Amino acid sequence: MAHAAVLGIGAYRPGRQVPNEEICGEIDSSDEWIRTRTGIAERGWALPEETLEVMALGAATDALAAAGIGAASLGMILVATCTNGQPIQPLAIRLAAALGTELPALEINATCAGFCYGLGLARDLLRGGTADRILLVGAERLTDVLDRSDRGTAFIFADGAGAFVLGRSETEGVGPVVWGSDGERGKVLKLIPDYTELRNDPTLSKPSISMEGRRVFKWAAEQMPKVAEEACKAAGVSLADIDVLVPHQANQRITEVIVKGLDLPERVVVADDIVTTGNTSSASIPLALHRMRAEGRVKPGDRALLIGFGGGLAYAAQVVTLP
Numbered sequence: 001m002a003h004a005a006v007l008g009i010g011a012y013r014p015g016r017q018v019p020n021e022e023i024c025g026e027i028d029s030s031d032e033w034i035r036t037r038t039g040i041a042e043r044g045w046a047l048p049e050e051t052l053e054v055m056a057l058g059a060a061t062d063a064l065a066a067a068g069i070g071a072a073s074l075g076m077i078l079v080a081t082c083t084n085g086q087p088i089q090p091l092a093i094r095l096a097a098a099l100g101t102e103l104p105a106l107e108i109n110a111t112c113a114g115f116c117y118g119l120g121l122a123r124d125l126l127r128g129g130t131a132d133r134i135l136l137v138g139a140e141r142l143t144d145v146l147d148r149s150d151r152g153t154a155f156i157f158a159d160g161a162g163a164f165v166l167g168r169s170e171t172e173g174v175g176p177v178v179w180g181s182d183g184e185r186g187k188v189l190k191l192i193p194d195y196t197e198l199r200n201d202p203t204l205s206k207p208s209i210s211m212e213g214r215r216v217f218k219w220a221a222e223q224m225p226k227v228a229e230e231a232c233k234a235a236g237v238s239l240a241d242i243d244v245l246v247p248h249q250a251n252q253r254i255t256e257v258i259v260k261g262l263d264l265p266e267r268v269v270v271a272d273d274i275v276t277t278g279n280t281s282s283a284s285i286p287l288a289l290h291r292m293r294a295e296g297r298v299k300p301g302d303r304a305l306l307i308g309f310g311g312g313l314a315y316a317a318q319v320v321t322l323p
């Protein structure tokens with residue numbers, strides 16, 4: 001059992017679907033502008049009672065059911081999030097308790113690359129024998145840090161949670177991670193003001209995401225095709241061996257640029273969950289995969305190339321075999 005594999009995929013989608021029209025009034029925009037620039041038609045925004053814990057627990061429970069195991073047989077919990085407003089206690093530890101366990105539980109913040117960062121860590125923890133089974137959750141409530149009157153971000157970000165259950169395996173189901181960061185350029189996507197500034201000056205407005213969209217777009221479009229190729233190389237496969245492409249659901253146009261930059265076979269199924277889900281940061285990759293499974297667009301044994309990227313700036317990619 002020298003390898004790691006995905007055993008189950010779970011999702012939690014919030015209860016409120018918000019169409020573009022509902023957002024346009026406040027930002028002087030149009031359904032057509034938002035669709036053309038981002039591919040988004042509507043997004044899931046959490047109801048007041050759909051806290052980060054509720055969504056993380058929903059996705060975790062779904063993934064455990066898909067894997068056919070109970071929380072008692074897990075060895076560790078990893079949670080990727082960049083919208084946990086209460087870092088003490090970490091969301092990962094709250095989730096461990098909500099699942100009725102006292103498991104080691106670690107929170108990861110690599111923004112929109114968080115899920116793929118977590119997958120990289122989970123793979124090595126499983127291969128190293130530290131745990132036999134790991135629950136990995138990506139959970140976000142981006143509406144908590146969204147300025148609904150900001151023309152640059154109000155239409156992109158959304159809420160939700162997705163999860164994988166992973167286990168030790170005789171064959172390789174999760175390839176090596178290819179990851180990195182670019183903190184110098186990272187200032188193009190950040191919370192303004194930060195919480196320290198707010199503490200020092202309580203008259204400031206509450207922290208919300210500020211983004212230089214064009215610069216984030218350019219970085220992702222230029223760098224992610226190279227990262228994707230490296231992840232295939234690290235896994236010992238070629239692009240011709242890939243069945244499914246799941247880039248972080250940041251913007252449909254970024255996905256299209258990545259596809260154009262890669263010499264993928266025609267048959268490859270490309271994730272497009274952003275159209276109805278919006279950008280859910282670290283939750284977007286498991287959410288997209290979960291929907292593709294539910295719609296029968298992908299099947300067990302398919303080889304999927306995952307590419308997480310976003311604020312920080314941070315990226316991580318790997319090849320996984322679908323359960």
Ligand SMILES: CC(C)(COP(=O)(O)OP(=O)(O)OC[C@H]1O[C@@H](n2cnc3c(N)ncnc32)[C@H](O)[C@@H]1OP(=O)(O)O)[C@@H](O)C(=O)NCCC(=O)NCCS
Pocket residue numbers: 027028029030033037038112151152155156211212213214215216217250251254279309310311
């Ligand atoms: C955010 C994004 C959609 C903006 O698109 P863009 O083409 O870069 O838009 P710009 O800010 O350059 O503005 C272009 C024009 O649209 C207008 N505009 C900007 N925001 C608008 C809005 N919400 N509605 C309507 N018009 C808008 C601008 O005023 C400008 O008009 P002008 O040409 O008359 O001056 C795009 O940059 C993007 O998606 N970037 C990637 C962001 C991303 O994926 N982030 C997540 C990473 S995790």
